[in-house]
Amino acid sequence: MSYGGEFGPQIRRVKLEKQSEFRIEVQRTRPLRLRLLDGGAEIFGYELPHEVWFTFPPRMIFAVFTWYGATIETDGITENEYTSCETPMMSYLRVHNSLLVERHRSTSSTRDSVPSQGPRVIIVGDTDSGKSTLAKMLLNWAAKDGWKPTYVDLNIGQSSITIPGTVSATPIEMPVDPVEGFPLDKAIVHYFGHTTPTTNLRLYKSLVEELARELKQESFGNAESRASGMVIDTMGFIVRQGYELLLHAIRTFNATVVIVLGQEETLVNDLKKDLKFKKSLQFVNLEKSAGVFFRGSDFRKTLRNSNIQNYFYGVTNDLTVYTKTVKFSDVQVYQIGDFPETSSSTSARRRGNDPLKITPVAIDEHLVNKVLAISYAKQPDHQIISSIVAGFVCIKNVNTGEERITYISPSAAELPSKTLILGTLEWRVT
Numbered sequence: 237m238s239y240g241g242e243f244g245p246q247i248r249r250v251k252l253e254k255q256s257e258f259r260i261e262v263q264r265t266r267p268l269r270l271r272l273l274d275g276g277a278e279i280f281g282y283e284l285p286h287e288v289w290f291t292f293p294p295r296m297i298f299a300v301f302t303w304y305g306a307t308i309e310t311d312g313i314t315e316n317e318y319t320s321c322e323t324p325m326m327s328y329l330r331v332h333n334s335l336l337v338e339r340h341r342s343t344s345s346t347r348d349s350v351p352s353q354g355p356r357v358i359i360v361g362d363t364d365s366g367k368s369t370l371a372k373m374l375l376n377w378a379a380k381d382g383w384k385p386t387y388v389d390l391n392i393g394q395s396s397i398t399i400p401g402t403v404s405a406t407p408i409e410m411p412v413d414p415v416e417g418f419p420l421d422k423a424i425v426h427y428f429g430h431t432t433p434t435t436n437l438r439l440y441k442s443l444v445e446e447l448a449r450e451l452k453q454e455s456f457g458n459a460e461s462r463a464s465g466m467v468i469d470t471m472g473f474i475v476r477q478g479y480e481l482l483l484h485a486i487r488t489f490n491a492t493v494v495i496v497l498g499q500e501e502t503l504v505n506d507l508k509k510d511l512k513f514k515k516s517l518q519f520v521n522l523e524k525s526a527g528v529f530f531r532g533s534d535f536r537k538t539l540r541n542s543n544i545q546n547y548f549y550g551v552t553n554d555l556t557v558y559t560k561t562v563k564f565s566d567v568q569v570y571q572i573g574d575f576p577e578t579s580s581s582t583s584a585r586r587r588g589n590d591p592l593k594i595t596p597v598a599i600d601e602h603l604v605n606k607v608l609a610i611s612y613a614k615q616p617d618h619q620i621i622s623s624i625v626a627g628f629v630c631i632k633n634v635n636t637g638e639e640r641i642t643y644i645s646p647s648a649a650e651l652p653s654k655t656l657i658l659g660t661l662e663w664r665v666t
């Protein structure tokens with residue numbers, strides 16, 4: 237483990253009263269170890285096993301919650317920590333229980349031997365209202381009860397499944413490890429390529445529609461996943477175009493429950509008004525936890541960078557990253573729509589204003605540090621938007637003289653496809 241040697245003899249015991257939580261911000265540069273000694277405790281719905289050390293990487297912010305009391309041990313110095321007995325966990329658990337009822341109902345109400353669909357929950361609210369955290373809890377609790385719900389991540393700014401700028405989904409077959417995060421092996425990932433939807437609203441909506449279509453198709457053949465339903469995480473952009481995108485997501489996924497986090501009266505009223513014809517749609521307004529950490533724009537940028545770093549190097553720095561070289565002729569780079577960074581490239585002049593127009597991009601130095609997605613599209617011109625991506629590479633060097641591109645990849649294998657997608661997402665090794 238690459239964190240070896242960074243721990244001191246700073247082992248402390250923390251006793252937690254029932255229904256309280258220990259909120260921790262890990263130091264900016266050093267990890268923290270933690271384990272459960274006695275009682276029962278969970279991290280965002282993931283039940284901690286006894287006496288097993290977990291190593292939380294720098295900057296991670298989380299809470300250890302106990303329903304009936306627990307003793308935990310920490311090893312390391314935290315940036316910030318405190319215990320609180322005031323949590324909205326009971327109200328969150330009530331929502332979970334009502335979702336369980338719906339899941340059971342959907343398995344018993346079979347039509348032509350096909351179970352009806354389980355609850356499709358969408359969580360909306362301001363930035364830092366705890367949406368992703370609540371999604372994790374609902375998914376972990378469901379998985380613990382034997383269900384296999386699908387997690388849908390529409391938050392391109394602070395993505396949870398994979399790197400920022402993606403619209404993705406993954407089945408949750410077991411509670412999600414609080415350090416490693418969501419598994420990627422079964423994820424369906426589309427690359428938007430930007431961290432704000434306004435860069436290309438049409439494309440963002442198209443990718444959301446694609447994802448919804450794919451999940452619908454998959455769920456036909458999978459009764460378990462169909463009955464378990466889905467939990468959809470959204471962006472904290474809840475006004476103007478952000479609000480329109482929420483309506484779009486609710487309609488596209490045909491959500492059955494909208495959870496509004498925080499005291500968002502205007503948002504609730506507006507959604508109820510605009511969705512009044514969806515008679516079966518339930519609204520649940522939940523309190524935001526005081527433990528949710530406020531993340532300013534600089535911190536968000538840092539988190540985005542470490543999210544990309546985690547993709548290449550692993551959350552605990554345990555992956556090998558491969559530096560590889562290909563000839564210009566071995567790849568074809570495309571972009572979807574237009575965006576400022578590439579407007580000087582030769583291909584940009586031919587593009588016009590169609591936000592879904594797919595254009596080949598000239599390979600030159602402007603690609604250095606760009607994160608490109610590897611698309612499975614067989615015919616890029618037609619399929620790039622509807623195709624999922626295999627993964628990502630980051631361009632490190634473009635040698636125009638020798639016509640060679642050097643990139644890093646988490647895989648030693650050759651690129652699974654020649655088709656790469658460019659957005660505005662960049663990453664520099666820090």
Ligand SMILES: Nc1ncnc2c1ncn2[C@@H]1O[C@H](COP(=O)(O)OP(=O)(O)OP(=O)(O)O)[C@@H](O)[C@H]1O
Pocket residue numbers: 257259260296297298299361362363364365366367368369370391394470471472525526527528529530
């Ligand atoms: N009860 C808690 N105690 C400590 N930290 C918490 C708690 N709840 C959430 N957090 C932390 O607060 C941060 C923000 O929470 P979260 O990501 O769930 O918010 P969000 O509404 O999804 O954010 P955004 O939409 O802005 O991306 C995260 O780092 C999360 O781990």
